[in-house]
Amino acid sequence: MSADEAWEDARNAALLTDLYELTMMQAYHREGLHDTAVFDLFFRKLPPHRSYLLAAGLESVLAYLEGLRFGDQALAYLDSLDRFTTGFLDYLADFRFTGEVRAVPEGTPVFANEPVVEVAAPLPQAQLVETFLLNQVHHQTLMASKGARVVDAAGDAAVVDFGARRMHGVDASLKAARAFHIAGAAATSNVLAGQVYGLPVSGTMAHSYIEAHADETAAFEAFAACYPETVLLVDTYDTLAGVRRVADLGRRLGKDFRVRAIRLDSGDLGELARRSRAILDEAGLQQVGIFASGSLDEYAIADLRAAGAPIDGYGVGTHMGVSEDAPYLDSAYKLVEYAGEPRMKLATDKVTLPGRKQVFREADAAGYYCGDVVAGAGEEHAGPPLLETVMRDGRRLPGAAPALADVRARAGRERDRLRPALRAVEAGGAPYPVRVSEDLDRTARELRRSLGG
Amino acid sequence: MSADEAWEDARNAALLTDLYELTMMQAYHREGLHDTAVFDLFFRKLPPHRSYLLAAGLESVLAYLEGLRFGDQALAYLDSLDRFTTGFLDYLADFRFTGEVRAVPEGTPVFANEPVVEVAAPLPQAQLVETFLLNQVHHQTLMASKGARVVDAAGDAAVVDFGARRMHGVDASLKAARAFHIAGAAATSNVLAGQVYGLPVSGTMAHSYIEAHADETAAFEAFAACYPETVLLVDTYDTLAGVRRVADLGRRLGKDFRVRAIRLDSGDLGELARRSRAILDEAGLQQVGIFASGSLDEYAIADLRAAGAPIDGYGVGTHMGVSEDAPYLDSAYKLVEYAGEPRMKLATDKVTLPGRKQVFREADAAGYYCGDVVAGAGEEHAGPPLLETVMRDGRRLPGAAPALADVRARAGRERDRLRPALRAVEAGGAPYPVRVSEDLDRTARELRRSLGG
Numbered sequence: 089m090s091a092d093e094a095w096e097d098a099r100n101a102a103l104l105t106d107l108y109e110l111t112m113m114q115a116y117h118r119e120g121l122h123d124t125a126v127f128d129l130f131f132r133k134l135p136p137h138r139s140y141l142l143a144a145g146l147e148s149v150l151a152y153l154e155g156l157r158f159g160d161q162a163l164a165y166l167d168s169l170d171r172f173t174t175g176f177l178d179y180l181a182d183f184r185f186t187g188e189v190r191a192v193p194e195g196t197p198v199f200a201n202e203p204v205v206e207v208a209a210p211l212p213q214a215q216l217v218e219t220f221l222l223n224q225v226h227h228q229t230l231m232a233s234k235g236a237r238v239v240d241a242a243g244d245a246a247v248v249d250f251g252a253r254r255m256h257g258v259d260a261s262l263k264a265a266r267a268f269h270i271a272g273a274a275a276t277s278n279v280l281a282g283q284v285y286g287l288p289v290s291g292t293m294a295h296s297y298i299e300a301h302a303d304e305t306a307a308f309e310a311f312a313a314c315y316p317e318t319v320l321l322v323d324t325y326d327t328l329a330g331v332r333r334v335a336d337l338g339r340r341l342g343k344d345f346r347v348r349a350i351r352l353d354s355g356d357l358g359e360l361a362r363r364s365r366a367i368l369d370e371a372g373l374q375q376v377g378i379f380a381s382g383s384l385d386e387y388a389i390a391d392l393r394a395a396g397a398p399i400d401g402y403g404v405g406t407h408m409g410v411s412e413d414a415p416y417l418d419s420a421y422k423l424v425e426y427a428g429e430p431r432m433k434l435a436t437d438k439v440t441l442p443g444r445k446q447v448f449r450e451a452d453a454a455g456y457y458c459g460d461v462v463a464g465a466g467e468e469h470a471g472p473p474l475l476e477t478v479m480r481d482g483r484r485l486p487g488a489a490p491a492l493a494d495v496r497a498r499a500g501r502e503r504d505r506l507r508p509a510l511r512a513v514e515a516g517g518a519p520y521p522v523r524v525s526e527d528l529d530r531t532a533r534e535l536r537r538s539l540g541g
Numbered sequence: 542m543s544a545d546e547a548w549e550d551a552r553n554a555a556l557l558t559d560l561y562e563l564t565m566m567q568a569y570h571r572e573g574l575h576d577t578a579v580f581d582l583f584f585r586k587l588p589p590h591r592s593y594l595l596a597a598g599l600e601s602v603l604a605y606l607e608g609l610r611f612g613d614q615a616l617a618y619l620d621s622l623d624r625f626t627t628g629f630l631d632y633l634a635d636f637r638f639t640g641e642v643r644a645v646p647e648g649t650p651v652f653a654n655e656p657v658v659e660v661a662a663p664l665p666q667a668q669l670v671e672t673f674l675l676n677q678v679h680h681q682t683l684m685a686s687k688g689a690r691v692v693d694a695a696g697d698a699a700v701v702d703f704g705a706r707r708m709h710g711v712d713a714s715l716k717a718a719r720a721f722h723i724a725g726a727a728a729t730s731n732v733l734a735g736q737v738y739g740l741p742v743s744g745t746m747a748h749s750y751i752e753a754h755a756d757e758t759a760a761f762e763a764f765a766a767c768y769p770e771t772v773l774l775v776d777t778y779d780t781l782a783g784v785r786r787v788a789d790l791g792r793r794l795g796k797d798f799r800v801r802a803i804r805l806d807s808g809d810l811g812e813l814a815r816r817s818r819a820i821l822d823e824a825g826l827q828q829v830g831i832f833a834s835g836s837l838d839e840y841a842i843a844d845l846r847a848a849g850a851p852i853d854g855y856g857v858g859t860h861m862g863v864s865e866d867a868p869y870l871d872s873a874y875k876l877v878e879y880a881g882e883p884r885m886k887l888a889t890d891k892v893t894l895p896g897r898k899q900v901f902r903e904a905d906a907a908g909y910y911c912g913d914v915v916a917g918a919g920e921e922h923a924g925p926p927l928l929e930t931v932m933r934d935g936r937r938l939p940g941a942a943p944a945l946a947d948v949r950a951r952a953g954r955e956r957d958r959l960r961p962a963l964r965a966v967e968a969g970g971a972p973y974p975v976r977v978s979e980d981l982d983r984t985a986r987e988l989r990r991s992l993g994g
Contacts, residue, residue: 103733104711106703107744110732115767121753165736171768211753218747222706223714230709250559253675254869256683257712258557261676264709279563280556283618291560294671296876299884300574300664314568315624325887325992406869415868416707416859423749431752434778539778 102158102183103165105219110166113212114176123427124187125214126444129205129221130422131198131229135414139510140197140520142236142499143204144267145228147194149221150484153185156217185213189479192447193490195232195270195499196474197506199522202447202462204229206475211426218421224263226419231264234411235271236503238404240511241386243393246274246401248290250381251409252281264409269492270499274401285492292319292351292379292403299324305333312337316346319379322364323354331364335371349377349400357382358397365398379403385412390513432535441528442535447474457505463525555611555636556618558672563619566665567629576880577640578667579897582658582678583875584651588867592963593650593973595689595952596657597720598681600647602674603937606638609670638666642932645900646943648685648723648952649927650959652975655900655915657682659928664879671874677716679872684717687864688724689956691857693964694839696846699727699854701743703834704862705734717862722945723952727854738945745772745804745832745856752777758786765790769799772832775817776807784817788824802830802853810835811850818851832856838865843966885988894981895988900927910958916978 116122131141158166158180166172166180187209198204205225207214239247249268252261265281275290276282282289293311298321301307308320322330331350338345350368352360357380368376380392381403389402406412422440423431430442443464450471452458461469478488490498509517524532569575584594611619611633619625619633640662651657658678660667692700702721705714718734728743729735735742746764751774754760761773775783784803791798803821805813810833821829833845834856842855859865875893876884883895896917903924905911914922931941943951962970977985 100733100736103736104705104714105732106705106730107732107735107742108730108746109744111744111768111771112746112750115750115764116753118767119763125749125753127749162736166732169735169742215747215749219706223708223711226707227709227713252557252559253672253874254679254872255676256680256709256863257716258676259710259712260680261557262710277559277561279558279560279619280553282560282622283553283556283615289560289622291562291564293561293565294668295886296578296580296668296884297565297568299876299886300569300578300879310572311568314571315564318564329993410709410863410868412868415863415865419707421706423752426753431749433748433752540782 100162101152101220102156102216103162104223105216109216109218111171112215114172116212116215117176117179122210122212124208125211125423126206126208126425127214127218127421128203128424128440128445129207129225130203130420131200132418132420133200135417137413137515138233139512139515140199140233140506141229141417142232142271142503143192143196143198143225143229144194144232144270145225145263146191146205146478147489148224148228148263149191149205150189150479150488152220152224153187153189153217153479153482154484156183156185158183183213184482185209185217186482187213187479188477188481190475190477192474193476193495193498195495195502197457197502198474199460199520201441202460202522203445203475206444208444222419222421226417227260228263228267230411230414230417231267232271232499234408234414235268235273236499236511237386237513238389238402238408239272240503241389241393241513242402245399247272248401248403249273249276249278249408250403250405252278254406255409261409266492268408270496272496272500277403293321295321295324297321304330305337308333308337312341312345312347316344317348319349319351320347321351321353323352327352327355327360328363328367331367334376335367335373338371338373338376345373347376349379351379351381351403353382357399358392358395361392361397361399377401381405383407386513430531430535432532432539434536434539441524441532443528443531445475445528448472449474451505455505456507457520459521459523461523461525462528464528464531467525467527469525553615554605554673555609555669556615557676558669562669562671564624565668567625569665569668570629570632575663575665577661578664578876579659579661579878580667580671580874581656581877581893581898582660582674583656583873584653584682585871585873586653588870590866590968591686592965592968593652593686593959594682594870595685595724595956596645596649596651596678596682597647597685597723598678598716599644599658599931600942601677601681601716602644602658603642603932603941605673605677606640606642606670606932606935607937609636609638611636636666637935638662638670639935640666640932641930641934643928643930645927646929646948646951648948648955650910650955651927652913652973654894655913655975656898656928659897661897675872675874679870680713681716681720683864683867683870684720685724685952687861687867688721688726689952689964690839690966691842691855691861692725693956694842694846694966695855698852700725701854701856702726702729702731702861703856703858705731707859708862714862719945721861723949725949725953730856746774748774748777750774757783758790761786761790765794765798765800769797770801772802772804773800774804774806776805780805780808780813781816781820784820787829788820788826791824791826791829798826800829802832804832804834804856806833806835810852811845811848814845814850814852830854834858836860839966883984883988885985885992887989887992894977894985896981896984898928898981901925902927904958908958909960910973912974912976914976914978915981917981917984920978920980922978
């Protein structure tokens, strides 16, 4: 099963676009504007509480571009809108994406105003794909960036994605689970994400299981009989009484007791973890871990760790799943070149940098990244270039389909090269230095002057 | 094309669940716990800035429950996890949802701790569906509730959903467009949502269209030639210069000039709208409207209207599309009865009310709703009951598939019966009164005592 069958469908993906992309396409088609356009997908600025973003979503972009077709149902629907000519609908019937894509690999830290994906294609093609590319790269980068913060806050403790029930729809729950995996999460509770992306899946038990039994002890016994190495949820009625029942079960079962952990899901998690640890230790159950969940995020986890709470793993749901402290990014997809000429927009606070680009990332003697240069595509600067060509003539290049394990490994490796201050829960200190090269700055100033800005 | 083909798929929908639902199911199956369980889906409390929620998502729930099957790929994947017995997988292969659903109709205002959906089914069935039901009802209610605020803030001006590019994935963009339509939005830019749900679609032009032309005037002329009644985007270079170019075009084309509006997308929208209005009026273009977009939400729109900005329509994207000021709701799906016996959870701050329920909503002499009673299912109270039976034996009842137009009409009608203070942008004043009936309160206290709480 491919990563896309979970929702994507050749009949409809082409219509996942804003209407204006299609009306502009028709106008371009009518005017004969089929020259190569270059668009940059980038983030204008980082939201509060983020010192870097972790790029994700390219895989979805490439799969979409390769499969992009207008099927009969899509064409019939567009025809019904009375906005499109037969000539244009015929053009759509034969539509294929034939362009080139350069991109920063998934799992790479990126900063404001650095191109993350660059599309170079005949203008109507490059225009059409704007909405879908933004929708996917925005959401997946948002989630990978939030996930990386939670994983960092948890240190050696495992982070498990529990967010499916409050994420924004089904696609969000799948793509976020994948993004959290890239960011270093240990597992997800989302079974479909497990199937689609081959992620480790994990889960414990719910309060309803306990409540469906005559009492808590009966529920613990029955669940442990079915799943000897399970995690038992102890806070349905009285948390510490629940922990004592687990300890009693341990005494009764002796060496047949293989329960792996208890789960705390409400109350003062730090205090309850300390008291639970004491109860378990006193019963000789040092091997039973403590797993915590309930309104957790990187801030709460950092506080628990700072207080020395004996917690071995965290189930993190809503706050990570909707990126609660920054539920969107200031993403943009902007025309930077048409027919070989640089282009830019001057609208207040939304000025773009013209032309094709490259980003160079320099490291210091200790191996930490110390500064990026956003430059014109032909320039040479210190440090390796970030943007790689991943698609040509509408086909993904060999090597542009890294295994998810490699993306995750890259994310870990690359984040280890960010100075610790950039990965801190409380953002502060100097932002990571990103400068525009002198040549690119000059091109921008000249173009701005010629446009009257 | 049905509302569900956009993403749902009989091969995978059953796996869109948390792993623990399946492990609990297997334990229930093994223990023979197949009696009827009743679960309530409700919101524990309203987030800041919300005085009511607008229920949505039931349509997705009913379509899912009717189609729920474990296909061969799903079963093969579950088998590969080495957690499930052949006997349980055989049970899943024949799985059908056979339960009953009672629910508040979509488009109904709801408050904290009122059941919105009640599922009564054999315990394993009712458990399995938790994740999907929460995922959809949570997201769609979140979006309808936010959309209603934006629509109310805009008064007579049209609200158009521009959010697809920054919503959390594809499913989010589709379901939110539908939820905003229920809440009274005039149109969406999302073409696929238009196709799937039959929504009005709308769109203007992007900066890239302007930039792809030699100059702004050439772009305006070309676009207006293609779409005479279009909306022209004026802020690509210098906003007021752009408006003057539209006015010039109007003078040149005379009565052939049919441009419907200009769009402002950056800068001080109120000030620019006033100055644009003056330029257009001076050119005799009183009929040309002003459409505004760019980081808008109900707060910004209320400020613009309070300042008398001459704006005729609003394109609202990200802030509405991610419900920026409240990106999640405190939703819950809790066991309230098993095998005919009431159940409840006592965990700190998360106490539930036991048993099957009904909600009664009373109106005052002026027709405004003035208070709800959450009662046991057998009780009678003043006002009409909100929960209706919509599914029995796993089949949707006749009449439980209202047309979307009727859902939208209901939402408008029902919101008009909320006192204006509840619909104000700045929430304040007394919350809407919701009380638990004396009988239900007594049942809860007795059960709590018996559980040692």
